[in-house]
Amino acid sequence: MIEAAITAIGGYVPERVLSNDDLATMVETNDTWIVERTGIRERRIAGPDEYTSDLCAAAVDNMLSRYPVTVQDADLILVATHTPDYPFPSVSCQIQAKFGIEAAGAVDLNATCAGFVYALQMANGLIRAGLHRKVLVIGADLMSRITDYTDRSTCILFGDGAGAVLVEGREAEPAFLAAHSGSDGTGGRHVYRTGFRGDMFGEPLRDSKLLVQNGPAVYKWAVQTVPQGMEALLQKAGLGMEAIDWFVPHSANLRMIESICEKSRFPFEKTLYSMVRYGNTSAASIPLALSDAAANGRLKPGQHVLMYGFGGGLTHAGVVIRWGI
Template sequence: MPKVLRSVVTGVGGYLPERIVTNDDLAKIVETSDEWIRERTGIRQRRQAEDDQPVSDLAVEAARRALAAAGRSPDDVDLIVVATTTPDLTFPATAAIVQRKLGAPVGIAFDVQAVCSGFVYALSVADGFVARRRAKCALVIGAECMTRLMDWTDRGTCVLFGDGAGAVVLEPGEGEGAVADRGLLGFALRADGTKQDLLYVDGGVSTTRTTGYLRMQGNQVFRHAVVNISEAVVAAAADAGVEVSAVDWFIPHQANQRILEGVARRLGIDETKVISTVAEHANTSAASIPLALDQGVQDGRIKPGQLLLLEAMGGGLTWGACVLRL
C-alpha cells in the first residue's frame, strides 16, 4: 500500500516570563483573596511579561527550545505560524517578527487568531502545508501576553490570565494511514459567532481605535465549554479513527480547573491522564496547550509514541480538538 504523509511533532518547547504574580499579590490591587481564586479556578499563580518584553520575545524563546529538541536550527525553518491574540503590532504579523528575530530564511510566516483555540487551529493550518509537501520544517507557536488585556479592577477576569509561549516543530513523516502512525491524526474545529458577547475584548482598530479590555460572562462560558468541547473531542477522535478511551494523555486548554475536570468527567477520561498546569500558569490562551505539552514532556510523563488529545475553547466563540501521536 502507498505511504501516507503525516505532520509529525519532532520537538516541543515552552517559555514562561520570570516574573511570578501570586494570588496574594493580586489581593493587594483588587478585592479578592487566594482562597477565593483557588476555590473557583484552581489558580495559585501566573507569569507576567516585563513591560519591555513583547509577545514575539516569548515566542522566539519557546521556538528556540522546540528547535533544539528537534535537532533543528532556524536555518531549517520554512514555515512559521503564530497563534496569538496579543500581537506585537497591528501589522506585520508576529510570525514575521519571530522569523526576523530567529534569523530564519525567507519562507512563509503568518498569524492565526482564534483566541484560546488558536494553537489547535494553527496546528490544523500547518498540517495543510507539511502533510502536502509545501513545508519541510514548520514552527507552530502559541504565544500570549494576556495580562496586557486585563482590567485590573475586574476581579472576575484579571485573576484568570497569565503570559507565556509554547511551540512545536512539525516535519513530514511517512505513515501507513493507520492510527499507529506518528503525527497529527484527527481534528475538529468549530466557531459560533452568535456567542461573541460571552467572551470578547471591547476594543479594536476599526471600532474604538484602542486595545480594549477582556470582558467575559464566566458562568455562560463555563456552560458552553463543557458541552461544546466534549462534542469536538469526540468528533476529533472519530476523525482519527480512535476511541477517546484509547488516549494516553488529555492535554486541555488551561482555562479553569473546574472546566478541565468537567470535560474529563463528561468524556470518561480518568483524572490521572489529564495534564494540568493551570495552578502555576493560569490561562495563557493560545499558549496554554503547548506549554502543558512541554511540561508533560519535560517531566517525563509524555513519551514518544503515545496518543495525545488536545482541546480548547476561546472567544468567538471558537473551539476545537486534535488527536496526535507523538
C-alpha cells in the same frame, strides 16, 4: 505519502510571578477563593519591555536547547496569538527576522485560546498537501496587557507565556490521526476586546480595549461543546476513549476541565494542564502543558494525545496525535 509529525517542543514563561496573595492586595479576593474557583495559584507576568515576539523567541530558544533541530530551514512560520506587538508587521515576521529564517512564509492567526490547535491543523494539512515540509508553530499571548486588574472575576485568571513546536514532513505512519473544529459567532459577545467597533449585533459593548468576559456563559458553552468535539475526534480517529493516554485541553480553569472530564467520562488524572502555575495563557496554554510534560517524562513516544482548544469567537478545535518525541 508524506506525513506530518511534531519533532521538537519548547516553552517559556516570564520570570515575574503574580501570586494569589499579590492579587489580594489589588482587588477584593484571597488565595482560598481563587483556588476553589479556578485551581490557579500563580501566574507569570511579562516585564515592561517584554512583548509577545519576545516570548515566542524565548520558547523557540528553549526548544532548540532541548532537541537537535534547526529552524533556519523552516519554510513556514505560524504564530497563534491575539496580542501581537503591532497590528502589523506580524509576530511571525519578527520571528523570521530574529532567527534568520531565509525562505519561510510567515502568518499570524487569531483563534484566541484555540489558536495553537488551529495552527497545528494547518501545519499538518499544508505538509500532507506537499506545500510545505517544515513548519514552526508557536502559540503565545501577552494577557497581562489586556487584563482589567480592577475586575476580580477576570484578573485572577490570566498570565503570559509561549510554546513552540516544529512540525515536519516524513515518510512514516501518520502522527496526526484526526482533527475537528467549529465556531459559534453568536457567542462572541461573551468574551471580547473592542477595536474599531464598540457594538456587536446592534448591542453596545464595554469599550475599554481590555478583555471582557462573561465567565458563566463561556463555562456553560465549553462544558457542552468540548465533550461533543472529543467524541467527534475519536470517531474520526477510530479510537475509543480508553485509547487516549493524555487529554490536553485549553487551560482556562481547572474546575471547567474537571466538568469536561466528568461529562466526557474521561479520567481527570490523565489530563495535562498548565494553569495552576501559569494561569490562563490563551494560545500558549496547551503547548506549555505539553512542554512541561515532555520535560518531566510524563509524555512519552507512542502515546495518543487528544488536544482541544476553545475560546473567543467563539472558536474550538481539536486534534488527536501519536506523540513521537
